[in-house]
Each structure stands twice: as structure tokens, then as C-alpha cells.
Amino acid sequence: MRVDEAVYVATDKVGDPIGFNWRGIAYLVKTKPVRWFARREWWVEAARVQRGIGAGVVEVEMWRLQASPSIANPPGNGSGGQFELIKSADSNVWRLVRVWQ
């Protein structure tokens, strides 16, 4: 399922996600998360690409998480699965973009 929603993500001390809140439900990351960098088509989207603008116009940081609802949630809400998130380059804002539940 494709989505595009801002989510709150909790990270450990090296910055790896350990859990997140989505649609009122807290999820916990179950296995080692996978990170990669995907590219962006700046020639289609960007307004300016001057020297020093940074790699943010070229690539985007992606995370794939295996996660399940935390036991703190009321039972019966949400289910586990695979989640893909984008972490924005300049701030700690995360967006959930794909979900396999």
C-alpha cells in the first residue's frame, strides 16, 4: 500500500529507528532496519541546483523496517508488517511511504 504521511520516529543513539507512531498506533522495530539511498530526479523537481545546495536534491535516505504494534497499544489494533520510510536530509522529519501489512 502506498501512503505518504508524516510519522514520528524514535531512534537509538546512532540514529537507527527503533519505533514509530502511525495513525495513533505505536510500532516497534523487530529486526535490524535496512537503510539505503535512492535517487531523485532533480531535473524534473528542483527549482535551483547551484553549487553547495547539497546532496538532498540528488538522493533521499530510505529505511525499510520490520515492525509490529507495541503491546502498549489496545489489543486488536494494527498489525505487523514491512514499512518503508523516507528520512528528510536536513531535519528529523520522517515520512511513511509504503506499507506491507
Next chain:
Amino acid sequence: MSNFVHLHVASAFSGHFGVTRPELLAEAALAQGSNALAITDRDGLYGAVKHIGACVKLGISPIVGVELVVIDESVSISNRVSHAERGRVVVLAHGSVAAGQPSARDQTGWAKLCRVVSAAQARRGNARGVSNKRENPVAIRANELAELLAEGGCTVLLTSDSDLGRAVTAADREAAESALTSWKKLLPQPGVLAVELVSHLTEPGSDRSSLQARRLLQLADRLGVPAVLTNAVRYLLPDDALTADVLDAARHLEPLGMFETQPNAQAWLKPPAAMEALAFEIADDGNRARLLLDTTAKLAERCRLDPVRDCDWGKPKTPEKAALGIEGNPFEMLWQKAQEGIEWRYGDLRGEQLAKVQHRLNQELITINKLGFATYFLTVADVAQMIRDMRIRIAARGSGAGSLVNYLLGISGVDPVEQDLLFERFLSTERTSLPDIDIDVESARRHDIYRAIFKRYGSDRVTLLSMQSTYRGRGAMRDSGLALGLEDDQIDQIAKNMWRFSASSFRGALESKPELAEFAEAVEADRRMNLLVDITERLDRLPRHISMHPCGVILGDSSLLHLTSVEPSGMGLPMSQFDKDDMDPMGFLKLDVLGVRMQSAMAYAVGEIERVHGKPLDLDRIPKDDPATFEAIRTTNTLGIFQIESPGQRELTGKHQPTEFNDLTIQISLFRPGPMKGNMIAPYLDGRQGFATPHYIHPDLKPILQETFGVVIFHEHVLRIFNVMTGCGLAKADELRRNLEQPRVAPLVQKFFREKAAERGYSKLVINEVWSILEGFGSFGFCKAHGAAFALPTYQSAWLKTHYPTEFMAGLFTHDPGMYPRRLLLAEARRLGVRILPIDVNRSSREYVVESAPKITSNPAERAIAVRLALNEIQGVSEAELDRIVGQQPFESINDFYYRAKPSRRTLERLALIGALDDLARASGDFNRGDILARVRQLNAIKPKSAAKSKIVIDEHQPMLDFEAFNAANMRARELEAMPSGSKPLSKEEQLRNELAITGLDFSEHQLEQYRPMLDAMGVVYSDELIDLRNKTEVLVAGVRVATQTPPMRSGKRVVFISLDDGHGCSDSTFFDEAQRRCSSVLFNTRLLIIAGKTRRTGIRGVSLEASNAWDLKELWRQWQAGKVTEFDSSSASA
């Protein structure tokens, strides 16, 4: 653990791939704490010397390799060659640092790397017919690679783009295992093969992902092949990835989005901590990760180069004595040759004069001997002698003209004693690098000379020099436009108006340049235009492609090809992958053999003089004080004269009014960016014309600065001032002069100068004043020897123009040496009274031949010789057609010409249109050009039988079908029969239009003449009338644009100079800011102009216009003909 070394790094010298210059990469590596860094450019060692130089300077170890494609080439029984690509590998040279001892010159890792690269380049060069890089890449055959590395010397890294890496990405375990096994078999020696692991943190499982790297590691471990970690670096910083995208588009020749781009922005020079983190991510096991980093460090250790031991860094190399045909001591040989030169050059000198020359020679020889450069001078002299034996004109340029030895050995033609030039500016014991001797030869014979040099010294000692062209304004804009997928004509439109500014200031230029105003608006409105500006700025100054240096030849000993990699050049001869800046560090002797068209033009003129007048002429022995020559120069009609024909030099000639050879040296030296920026021209002219009393500061300086009225212009002046005031000697003085330009050491120079000058009793006031001049001198001055070397051909060409104008113009037409179009030369010839004969199929050839021509008037000034225009001016005429016409001359009739010369339809018609068949037709009867044209069209209408049958479309470039031979008499008779008569003759205007369209030359009359009624009505003045007008007279001039210049100005503001030719000479107009704005649309692109302005007297014979406005002449003509502009009003006819 913090000493990670990057082993796979492409610099900006990986054309259209790498982004960062080697120097920046090395600095960054040092800043990250590394003690070594590799450079591994694609397909060559293009950036290697710069990398080594940067590493040496920074105190880290250089490592050098190359990234190459490997192919398996097998030849089947049917002789078909088939290729199987094995993909990309990195080949890293082993160094002698770890080995602890040097290897033989041909056994070093560096030598083997050079050979590997050269072999790959040669294979590509030999695969004929396929020039496309994608279909025929630079690639080494696998067996050749194995052979070259049979005893080690390099390590081959299998990249993720090798057959192994691709199989792993495709998750084809079997193929991956068989690929690696086959590599092991190919390169069985320990230490020669390794697997490269790269993680660019791409999506798991895809190319260059950590997962792929882990699978490679597992396979390598299983088969016992060492694995190393790199980051396959393409750029210094993540931000540079965007520039890499644009370079990828330029390489693919396709817009972004149309090809597979790099996966992300991770190929940057990551710091050690980041690389260690990658090792752990890939191995997923602490111990294995540490082993991986350890193996990488060991390989780096093995590859550290000792530049001196491995590359013979900095040690001058010249051909061996045997190759030069020398026996015994080279210095004795040099001494003997120089003595012979004294006989030759100063045969009639006696007494004190001769002693002075001898003394100077001894001093030079002592220096040469101390530096051990005797062989070097003998080498250059040998080449010079060889060129002269080929009967090719030769002249020296640059500081080499300051050497008496060069003069005596025939390398230079300028007498340094007479011209007061200094040897120390050229060579001194304070510097140990090989000096530059540049020689100018006839451009038309340059390639002959190169081939002769290869033949004489052997192809293992000689290579051509390469050069890297870099992205500048228009080129950067075009490739950026391509990357963004802009339309061609849109790009053309913008590029056309990019005029004299570097691409890095594109955005700034948008605001300040009026001709870019339209584009600036588009940038605000259009996102893609905005991106265009940004990426154009990013490309600026990046290396773009490699090509043959226009004049450099490297001469070495027989180890040359173990020290440099070579690739085939455009002319076929091998070319070093190093450029001119790499020569000194590598200790290579570079000889600049520069083709100068003026030398060809003069050689041609001398040949014509000897042929027409039947007497020999030695241009190098004409007197250098001919009054008629200087009188002719002073008229400022210097068109076609070497170095002083530009509008600026013409204006300067008007003010300067040279009377002797040294004046030419000074004038040539003054009109240079340095002296212009240093504001030397005005004080010099004031002194010369007596407007100001020369100020010499101190009587000791008067003998030095008298020639320039107290103005310090020449490097030689500075040397002498240092020498006189500090007693440091001229050699040391040149060192001081060089240090003046270096901000870091300049204070030391000042301290030395002040102390020593004070010791010698100069007052504080004098010292202060002299220092302020020396300090400001900086890089502004000019080497007098260079000016004098240029003044020689300047004088020689002026002499020829004065005494043999017809032969000289023929030389100019044939070799086209100057900055102006041929049609301006035609106008100048007409002005000089040189007679021009039209193109004639029976008399014209490929060259402009001087013909004897009966006088047609009783004017005693009329010459009995004329220049015949050449056939190759005809647009679209093919080489084969020229061969047939010139080879079959003479022709009896048009029919005869038609059948024997077999011109294409188009060429035949063009010949008729410009009158090249007129004389042929007249031989048969009284026919006009209209008749000839009608006849030619009849002939062109004949349908070749076979073509009609097979319905082949006739290409108008193809010669027509050969009919059976006719005999000449028969043909003449047929011609008379067939020739139409009584056709309407062509009008003058039609003739002129045809001439201009077909040859670009208005040879029947000056093209401005057709507009004369309007020009007269408007009161437009001729250019040669301007000199008689009062200063600040408002005038109109008209003409054909012959030059547009935007020279550097002291103020930094742009000034545009436009020169117009009106058949009476040239007028030069200056456009300042406001005038530029007023006529921005015609400023750069309109050909026929009318300019309004005020006269500005600039000297005795100098006048120019300060323009206020300009219009398109043709546009005004249309309006005038339509009766719209009856009386000229400068406000109504706005452009």
C-alpha cells in the same frame, strides 16, 4: 585503524566522469588523516602527474592506477574477431617503497602501468573504422594484460562493473564463481588479483549495495582471492554528485532521464570513519571487517610510489648521445658548434665588438655546463638544423631568443647582443628545470616536421604532447542544455550571445550584460532556464576532452615509453597522456614546434618572388632599418603584417609611429594584457612624444630605462635594476623577479632589496620609489626577448608588403595567417593597387598564383603582375573535383571542360555564375555570362542513361556520367552550335551577389558600393577621410564588420571595439556602456553596419570613433528604397 586509503578515485581528468581536480582530492585526503591516496582515472594516466605533484607537496604517498575495460578477444577459423567484455577493472601500480629497492626502469610497477594503458589505447586505435567510444571502448585484451603482469608489478581489482560484479548483482552464483575462477587462472601470481568491494548504500541487492558487496566477499573468501574496500570515488563531496549527473549526460549524449543515472550521491571521498562503518556493514562480522580493512591497508602500502625511484621524477632526460650522432663529450661538441656559429653570425666583427660577443658566449656556456644541459641544446639545435635542411622557415619565440648560444646554433634568428637581451631570463643556475625553447615554423609543414622528428630519433624516444581542453562559457552551456533536454535552437540562441565571460559567473553576467537581457527574463519565468544557469556554472573549468597539443613534442631517451602512457593522436602519431604542466615534474624535454601561418605565407611569397623575378631572396638577411618599410608601417595600414594588424595595434601604431626595429619590439610588448593592466602605454608614449620629461629616479637607472623613457616594461629591466642596485648578479635577479609574483616570498625580496641597495649607498627616497615600481610590476611586464622574437617576422612581413605587395598578398591569401576574413584582405589588396584576377578554370589552382598580366591602363604605377584567385574559394567544391580541374588544365571549351573535368552539377553552375567559364566561352565567340549560364543549364539537364534506367536519384555532389571521348575540334564545333546567344547579361548587383554567395569574396567590386547612393545621401564618410577631420566631429561610417573585440580593461568595465571595412581601409569604433545598451541587437551579430559617433584623435596618425549608435545597414537600405528614410535623422532609424 584510522588510516584508510582510497584506492579507487577518478579525478576530473576522467573525461565526462570525474568531477574533482586531483589537487583538491589530495588536500582532502590529508585533511582526513590519510597518509596516501590513489588516482585511478578512466582509460589513462591523465591526472597522474598532477596527483603525484600534489601528494609530494603535501607529504603523503601517491598511488596511481587506471580504470580500464578488459576484453577477451578470440579469432575464429573464419578470421572473424569476436570480443567478450570482461568489464571494468582497476589496475594499480606497485611502488618501490614497500619493496625497499628500485627495479629496472622497464620493470617498475609504473612502467607496467604505462604499458597496460598504452596497449589498451593502441588496441582501440588499431580497430579501424569504429570511432564510437561505446562500440569500441578503450580496452585491454585479457591475454595482453596477463602477459604484461606475468611477473607482477600491478594489482588488478575486479570492480562491481566487471563480469564478476555483474554476475553477483544478477544473483547468478554459478556465473560469478566461473568468472572469478577464470580471473584466477588468467592472473595466477599472488598479489596481482583482488576483488573490490564497494557499497554505495544502494537498495539492498542492487549494484553497489552492501548486500552485493557481502556476496562478493563470501565468494572471494571461498576461492581464496583477497578482497579490498574502496568507495569507487567520483567526486569530493556529496554536493558534487549533481555535477556528475550532468557529466554522465554529456558522456551519453542524452538528456537526463533518458539513460540510467548513478544510483545516488554516495561516490564521494568518505572519511576513514565512514569507510570503516561500511566495512562493518558489508562484512556483518567484526573480525572479517577488520581483516578487510587490513588487507586494503596492505595493498595501499604495496602501491605507495616513490616518485623519484618509480617515475624518475624531476630528473631531466634527453636523447642518448648515439641518438643525436654525438661522440665524445657533449659540452665540447657544443663549444665547437658555438665557435662555428660566431664565424657564421659575426664573420665581420673585430676587436672589442668581437671580444664582447666572445665574453657573453663564455658566460652562457659556463652556465650550460654547470647545469649539464649541453645535450639539451645540442638536441634542439639538431632539430632546428633538420628543419632548415628541409627548407622550412624557422624562428624562435619566447625567452630562448635571449640566448646567444641559441642564435649561434641557428635555433633563434634574433641577435641578442644587438637587441640587448639577457640570457639569465632564459636560463640560470638558480633554476634547474629544463628551459623552454619554442620554435615557430611554417604551419603548412608542421606535420612533416613531426614525422621527420619521429623518424630521426625513433618512436621509442618521441611522443606528441596532449592538452586537456576545459569547459568554458558556450561549451559548458551547450552540454548543460543537452543534459536538461533543451531544444537545439534554444541553446544556440543563448550561446550566440555568450560573449567573453567565464561560465562560473553566468548568473552575474545575466544582470550586467545587455545582450543577455532577454535570456535573463526567461530565467525568471522558466525553471529549466534557472537550472541551466546553475549547472553551467558547475561545469566551468572542468576538463572536457583531451586532444593533441598544437605544437608540443616530447623528446626523451629510450625509456620514454616506460615513463609515460601514450595514445594515438588525430594525426596517427602516438601522443603522451601528460600535458605541458606535467613536463617539468617528469623531467621531460618538451619542444614547442609551433605552426605559424605567417611563416607559411612569407615562405610562399618568397617562393613567388623568386619564381616571378628569377632571383633568390633570403628574408633572414634583409637590412633591418629599411626606411620605406617603417614609413609604410606608420601609415597604420598594417593589415596582414604579423602581430600589429589588430584594431588595437593599428591604433597604437598611429600613436607610436615606430622608426626602428626596437620600436617594434616595444610596441608588440606593450599591447599585452600585462603592460595594459599595468598602465605602461600612456607614460611611455608621453615620454616618447615629449609630452613628459622621462623620470629615471636615479642616474644609474637611466642606461637601463632610456629605451622606454623611464617606464619599466620588460622583465629584462627588472633584472637589470635588481642587479645594479643590489649587485646580486643577473641570475639571482631573475630569481628575485620570479619571487615578486609570489605573495608569500615577496616580503623577503623586499627585505633583501632594501638592505642591499642601502648598503650600496642608495637613498631611502630612491629605494622607496624604485620598490614601489617593482612591487607594482608583479606579473604585468613582458619578456623583451619574446617581443624581439616576434618583432622579426613583424618586420619581415612589413618589408614584403612594402616591396612586393602582389607576391605578399598572394601568400596571405594562400595561407590566411591573420585574424581577418579573406574578403578584407581583398579590400586591402585593392587599396594597395594589387591587381586581382577572377577565378578561371584554365588558370586558377589551389593556390593564389602570381601571374604576369598586361597593363590595362597607362598609369605608370600599375603593376604588370596580378594575383589569380584560387579555385578552392568556391563553396562546396570537392577535393576530387579540384584534382580533376587542376590535373586536366588547359581546357579548350565548355564542352571539353564538362567532359574532362567532370564537375558536379552544382559546381558547374557555380563556376558559370562567378565567371570562371567566361574566358573559355570567349575562346569560341562573343558570349556573355547569361549565355554561358544557359549553356551550363543545358548540359546539367542531360540525363545520364544508366541512371535514368535504374531510377537512381542523382546526388548533385556526384560527377556526371563520362560520355565517350570527343576530340577537341569536334567539341569546339559542337559548342558553337549548342551555345545559346543573346541572353540577358548579369547585372553588376547579380554578379556581386553570386560572388559573395559562392566564394565569400566581392572580387568584382567592394560590396559597399551598391549602397553608395544611400550612403552619399546620408553623408557617410570613408574611413581614410577620418584622419583629416577635427577632433570630436560627429560622423557616420559604414562598412562590413571585420573584427569585434572586448579586450580586458583596467576599469573592469566591458568595452566593445568594432572594426568596419569600407574599401578605403578600416574604421575602428568604441562602444561604451550606454552605446552598447542602445544598439545591443546589432552589437555582435549584424554584418553590415552604419555607426554614428564622434571622432577621437589618439595620436599623430591615430583616429577612432567613440560610437553613440549603430544600425543594420541592410535594414536602413530597405527603408531608404521604400522611401521611408529620405533624410537621415539619428533618432528615427533606431535599430
